[in-house]
Amino acid sequence: MPGSEMRDEVAVLYTEAEIARRVAELGDEVCRALAGRELCVLGLMKGSLVFMADLVRRIPLELTLDLVRVTSHREQTASRVMTEIVYATAVPLEGRDVLLVDDIVDTGITLSYLLGHIHEHSPRSLHVCALVDKPQARKVDVHPDWSAFTIEEPEADRFLVGYGLDWMERFRALPYIGTIPRRDTR
Numbered sequence: 276m277p278g279s280e281m282r283d284e285v286a287v288l289y290t291e292a293e294i295a296r297r298v299a300e301l302g303d304e305v306c307r308a309l310a311g312r313e314l315c316v317l318g319l320m321k322g323s324l325v326f327m328a329d330l331v332r333r334i335p336l337e338l339t340l341d342l343v344r345v346t347s348h349r350e351q352t353a354s355r356v357m358t359e360i361v362y363a364t365a366v367p368l369e370g371r372d373v374l375l376v377d378d379i380v381d382t383g384i385t386l387s388y389l390l391g392h393i394h395e396h397s398p399r400s401l402h403v404c405a406l407v408d409k410p411q412a413r414k415v416d417v418h419p420d421w422s423a424f425t426i427e428e429p430e431a432d433r434f435l436v437g438y439g440l441d442w443m444e445r446f447r448a449l450p451y452i453g454t455i456p457r458r459d460t461r
């Protein structure tokens with residue numbers, strides 16, 4: 276069967292059912308916190324696409340959907356990690372209640388950079404909903420308002436794929452979240 280080989284490499288961490296349950300809970304929490312607001316949902320391409328599609332269907336508020344593209348290039352040497360980030364959005368954010376939907380908050384470098392940029396556009400409020408939080412890997416002090424899953428030690432070093440998450444553009448379409456052995460890139 277095509278694709279079965281790919282799935283053999285992946286150990287399931289969160290099943291479709293577990294993800295669906297957490298996404299529904301998050302939808303309820305977002306809805307309670309932002310009731311009465313009209314949301315500007317900004318999804319971070321491409322890792323949050325699948326998560327965003329499921330999450331917004333659990334948020335029965337008025338909302339608009341947009342995508343932000345952030346490309347980060349990592350160069351890891353023994354002593355430092357260099358991240359170069361390219362960011363693009365033409366979405367008017369001034370005065371809006373922005374909900375940023377992110378895939379993984381790892382070092383936090385990408386998210387803190389983005390938050391800085393979005394703040395410059397003077398939104399009325401800015402909240403972050405992440406699929407996965409890896410607080411152990413944090414290099415910048417930034418916290419999502421909500422996260423579906425938090426990965427603590429000793430799992431923190433495992434590389435996650437599926438449900439939108441990729442390794443070198445692979446595995447995004449898996450319906451569950453799994454792990455693959457840590458490779459030399461993130």
Ligand code: IMP
Binds near residue numbers: 378381385386434435
């Ligand atoms: P940060 O700037 O270190 O927080 O990087 C976050 C980004 O790194 C995420 O948006 C992902 O694209 C990527 N990333 C970090 N950890 C993983 C992982 O375990 N699987 C897939 N992508 C990851």
Ligand code: MG
Binds near residue numbers: 322441461
């Ligand atoms: Mg990625």
